[in-house]
Amino acid sequence: NAGVTQTPKFRVLKTGQSMTLLCAQDMNHEYMYWYRQDPGMGLRLIHYSVGEGTTAKGEVPDGYNVSRLKKQNFLLGLESAAPSQTSVYFCASSRKTSGQETQYFGPGTRLLVL
């Protein structure tokens, strides 16, 4: 059981380039989330998904898009990267939630936008 995995681990982009971050989970979880972590700001929710084929905006969705074509995968896309998107990105998943369920986190992707 690998849990939640993320690829790549680290990436450097130039301003205006695009990329996709992949999150995969093998726990058959319904819910998946993308967060960004910035110093002194904790984790902020970018987008989330409550099931295959559904996505919704979180707290800081601008500049990002997501897709959940398969239950086990949740992709985060940056169409035109900006230096403000330099951050550490974490994916998480949880069971279909009544609120009590724990979220399980991946190891993170460090993104540097020059």
Added chain:
Amino acid sequence: AQSVAQPEDQVNVAEGNPLTVKCTYSVSGNPYLFWYVQYPNRGLQFLLKYITGDNLVKGSYGFEAEFNKSQTSFHLKKPSALVSDSALYFCAVRKQAGNTGKLIFGQGTTLQVKP
């Protein structure tokens, strides 16, 4: 709106001493409360959560937290700190009613345990 405050950016304690990492929250209605720990260059790991019932919650690695509704607090504690407890700790809240699983995180507190 939901919010979480961790008033201390860093907490320093000596190994063997008790530690407390503070967390206060604001949410309409009853909360679900969580503590996570992050070791350097790693993802967040779940420590413990408060759902309902006993206000004292015991979690992983000897940590515990006390839910205080009147003070809207959920402080993390450990009776005897270890050097290996040094990490970044996050408190998070989710309101019980009408939620979609979204957690609101505090800004994090760095715990430094010195030998």
